[in-house]
Every structure is written in C-alpha cells, then in structure tokens.
Amino acid sequence: MAQKLQTIGFDADDTLWHNERFFHLTQERFADLLADHAPRDHLAERLLAAETRNIGHYGFGVKGFVLSMIETAIEVTDERVPASVIRQLLEAGQDMLDHPMELLPHAREAVEAVADTHHLILITKGDLLHQERKLAQSGLGDLFDGIEIVSDKQPDTYARIFGNAPGGPEAAMMVGNSMKSDILPAIEVGAWGVHVPFELVWGFEHAEPPSAARFRELSDLSSLPALVEEVG
DSSP, X not given: OOOOOOEXXXXXXXTTBOOHHHHHHHHHHHHHHTTTTXXXXXXXXXXXXHHHHHHHHHOSSHHHHHHHHHHHHHHHTTTOOOHHHHHHHHHHHHHHHHSOOOBOTTHHHHHHHHHTTSEEEXXXXXXXXHHHHHHHHHTOGGGOSEEEEESOOOHHXXXXXXXXXXXXXXXXXXXXXXXXXXXXXXXXXXXXXXXXXXXXXXXGGOOOOOXXXXXXXXXXXXXXXXXXXXXX
C-alpha cells in the first residue's frame, strides 16, 4: 500500500514566479542586435546548441545564458562581433539579474494551503545568488522546511532530497512546469509528479509526458490543494 503523502517539492522558476519570459525577451533583443548576420530562426538554433553544450561548464541560469549568447555572437559573425554588441549583451544579462521577482497567479495561496499539513521543499536550479535573491523577494521562504538550489535535476537529485524527507520518495510529490526536470525524474524515483504547464518553455526542457499512475497535470496552482487532498 502506498504511503500517505508527507512531502511536497516545489520548483521555483515558472512554477512559483516568472522567469522564462525574461530569457525570451532578452533572446529577442539578441536577435535584433545580430539581425545583419543571421536570421532569427538560425540564431535561435545556434543559441540553444551553445546553451546545451555549455551546461556542463556553466550550469543553468542567467550567467550561462549570457556567455552562450556571446559565444554564439562570435561564431555567427566569424569573430567580428562589435564590442558594443558584447557590451549590450552583458547589460541585458545584468538587467535580467536585477529584474524584480513576480509571483505567478495562485502561487502564494497554493503554498500556504499545504504548508501546515506537509513538509515543503523548494527545489530549484540556476545561479545561486540569483535564486536566493528571488526567494527572498518572494516572501515565501518561511513557508518551506527546506531549500535546495541544485546544479541539475536528475533522478539521484530527487532520491537524495526526498530520501531525507519524511516518508521518503514514495510519500513525496514534485510540482513543477518542466516535464524533463521536475516530473520525469521525480516519478522515476517513486514520487508523484504534478505538471503545471507554463506558456513559455525553454527548448532544453521539452519532453513527452509519461504514462504513469503517479503523473498528474493541472492547468494552474489553484487546483493543487484539492489534488493533495485527493492523493492523501
């Protein structure tokens, strides 16, 4: 018999607060700056390729994104990219890091609704200082029993985090917008995976939904408390 749900993990970016739209806007700015050197679709493909191969070097987050934009700009201009463009890309990255955090609809209410009855863990990846800053601005920090800012989200990540939580993985649920990072690896270690789609998804995070008994999908976080009660 499955254990009673005791632990709920929440993703942060594009689950609790806005994130991807700032990357999207900056990528549009990047395309404008290099419009004379490559078409938008080609630039997007080159940038995603650079980001993917650089994850092992830079990890996830704004800083790796900016470095990948600079690398792509150098490549598509045959190393003739003007210094002024590099400067503007650096400024765009600084703007992203300084942008005020904005909670998504129903985020606060959903977290507050389950905070008194379950062990809550924030599980997010990205730049350490940036994630800490956004968490502080969110006002949600005190509702979580644990904060995990990780370099990546793989099955062993969830096995470790939920393995140290009440009830272990089988008594845990992961809530997030990324099928690849939040849902599939959590289900693989025995937890529930609750997908809350966001309108913008980074290409690296695309994955097909699983056919698993412990998979659920919600249109937004307003339905989470009822699901938690249903699961038990």
